[in-house]
Amino acid sequence: MATYELYYWPTIPGRGEFVRLALEDAGADYLDIARLPEDEGGGVKALMKMMRDEGNELQPLAPPFLKSEGQLIAQTANILHYLGPRLGLCPGDDSSQRRAHQLQLTIADFITEIHDVHHPIAVSLYYEDQRAEARRRAPLFISERLPKYLAYFERVLERNAAADRAHLIGTATSYVDLSMFHLLAGLDYAFPRAMAQQASRIPLLRALHQRLPARPRLAAYLASPRRIPFNLHGIFRHYPELDVSEPS
Amino acid sequence: MATYELYYWPTIPGRGEFVRLALEDAGADYLDIARLPEDEGGGVKALMKMMRDEGNELQPLAPPFLKSEGQLIAQTANILHYLGPRLGLCPGDDSSQRRAHQLQLTIADFITEIHDVHHPIAVSLYYEDQRAEARRRAPLFISERLPKYLAYFERVLERNAAADRAHLIGTATSYVDLSMFHLLAGLDYAFPRAMAQQASRIPLLRALHQRLPARPRLAAYLASPRRIPFNLHGIFRHYPELDVSEPS
Numbered sequence: 001m002a003t004y005e006l007y008y009w010p011t012i013p014g015r016g017e018f019v020r021l022a023l024e025d026a027g028a029d030y031l032d033i034a035r036l037p038e039d040e041g042g043g044v045k046a047l048m049k050m051m052r053d054e055g056n057e058l059q060p061l062a063p064p065f066l067k068s069e070g071q072l073i074a075q076t077a078n079i080l081h082y083l084g085p086r087l088g089l090c091p092g093d094d095s096s097q098r099r100a101h102q103l104q105l106t107i108a109d110f111i112t113e114i115h116d117v118h119h120p121i122a123v124s125l126y127y128e129d130q131r132a133e134a135r136r137r138a139p140l141f142i143s144e145r146l147p148k149y150l151a152y153f154e155r156v157l158e159r160n161a162a163a164d165r166a167h168l169i170g171t172a173t174s175y176v177d178l179s180m181f182h183l184l185a186g187l188d189y190a191f192p193r194a195m196a197q198q199a200s201r202i203p204l205l206r207a208l209h210q211r212l213p214a215r216p217r218l219a220a221y222l223a224s225p226r227r228i229p230f231n232l233h234g235i236f237r238h239y240p241e242l243d244v245s246e247p248s
Numbered sequence: 249m250a251t252y253e254l255y256y257w258p259t260i261p262g263r264g265e266f267v268r269l270a271l272e273d274a275g276a277d278y279l280d281i282a283r284l285p286e287d288e289g290g291g292v293k294a295l296m297k298m299m300r301d302e303g304n305e306l307q308p309l310a311p312p313f314l315k316s317e318g319q320l321i322a323q324t325a326n327i328l329h330y331l332g333p334r335l336g337l338c339p340g341d342d343s344s345q346r347r348a349h350q351l352q353l354t355i356a357d358f359i360t361e362i363h364d365v366h367h368p369i370a371v372s373l374y375y376e377d378q379r380a381e382a383r384r385r386a387p388l389f390i391s392e393r394l395p396k397y398l399a400y401f402e403r404v405l406e407r408n409a410a411a412d413r414a415h416l417i418g419t420a421t422s423y424v425d426l427s428m429f430h431l432l433a434g435l436d437y438a439f440p441r442a443m444a445q446q447a448s449r450i451p452l453l454r455a456l457h458q459r460l461p462a463r464p465r466l467a468a469y470l471a472s473p474r475r476i477p478f479n480l481h482g483i484f485r486h487y488p489e490l491d492v493s494e495p496s
Contacts, residue, residue, distance in 0.1 A: 058347045059407075061354050061400050071343060075353040082346060098321060098330060099306045105323040106309050112360060120368045120381065122388040133368065133381050140370040152309050
């Protein structure tokens with residue numbers, strides 16, 4: 001039995017990817033249950049079964065969730081809060097853990113806003129059925145929210161002089177840095193032109209994004225088929241009409 | 249000096265109210281800084297000053313935040329995670345705290361969706377300037393998301409037989425119960441007709457909502473001017489055109 005069982009949709013990076021990155025970077029012993037074949041107890045069926053299992057003390061509302069030490073833990077930031085010190089991806093003291101978690105929750109808020117750019121009306125509707133509203137939301141997101149969040153995180157790096165402005169929290173790579181790496185990768189995929197315009201304003205974030213893949217286990221993961229490419233079904237989607245216009 | 253200093257906008261219940269309710273119900277020694285007169289070091293000025301204070305180890309992106317033991321703690325659910333065991337509003341063991349936090353984060357997700365019903369395009373625009381989109385989002389929220397979240401929390405109560413199905417977590421009132429009380433009050437204010445339609449499906453939640461104000465400190469708070477009434481500037485807003493139609 002693996003130490004950790006991750007339950008998440010098998011075909012999108014989605015919110016599960018933030019947990020995957022921490023597990024992979026730490027070289028943790030884990031199974032990505034829904035990506036295993038059904039005859040090995042995997043697939044979406046296994047995910048749905050675990051989500052509804054009456055044996056769990058608290059059922060999750062939605063994936064991702066993690067099984068560890070007989071407990072089922074849901075909510076991405078809550079899972080990372082649990083895993084952080086166990087995987088050596090967060091300092092062990094309460095105050096650092098609280099600050100890491102605060103940053104992760106701010107990342108979570110940002111992610112929700114990014115997702116809702118292409119889904120402003122309802123998660124149950126296709127993008128194509130809310131494109132008009134998305135096209136109204138996108139320029140406001142790009143001119144107001146994107147720079148606001150990025151400037152905030154840049155400032156957090158800037159103020160962490162003890163870590164040479166290379167880490168969002170503490171003096172070593174944490175799960176927050178890994179999440180920021182993925183967030184920037186996702187934004188580059190979804191809004192390449194808007195992100196190019198932001199680049200000069202966020203040198204420390206860009207440096208973090210460039211530096212992280214030098215970590216051997218992370219590099220191996222990113223090059224493996226375990227890393228699901230961004231696509232048109234997750235949080236980060238590339239709809240060119242939602243990005244800033246091409247310079248004419 | 250008070251044990252806790254809460255920093256939040258002084259004129260809306262907003263996200264700060266979830267923290268206020270815990271502090272008030274516990275009879276905690278706290279100051280609601282932005283609601284103090286400016287000549288006593290209060291007001292929005294004091295809030296903005298603290299938010300930008302370079303002396304903080306980590307600056308918050310937005311209110312609410314709490315000052316306690318020399319630390320500044322932001323993100324509503326993170327604040328409650330910190331306060332819970334200290335105020336006697338959460339069991340002290342890690343596993344219970346994690347489950348309480350998981351529920352609080354799910355409440356936070358729900359709150360974001362509720363807010364975005366009246367603000368589907370941008371927080372920077374008035375409701376009146378995104379009413380058309382809000383009118384498209386509202387019926388889908390009411391038919392899909394509202395029942396989904398409510399049914400989930402009802403089920404959490406239902407399964408907590410050890411607490412006579414009266415508490416969301418553990419066997420005593422926790423900050424999660426207090427947040428649920430406020431969430432239901434807010435939904436009743438914003439969507440009275442939709443909530444009337446839901447009532448028979450959520451008897452345990454309705455019972456919790458009715459029972460909680462019997463707690464003396466909570467009752468005193470709710471009857472005091474410290475409790476800011478719902479209004480048209482917060483998360484929960486009553487725009488009749490966004491509720492279900494009156495039966496004809």
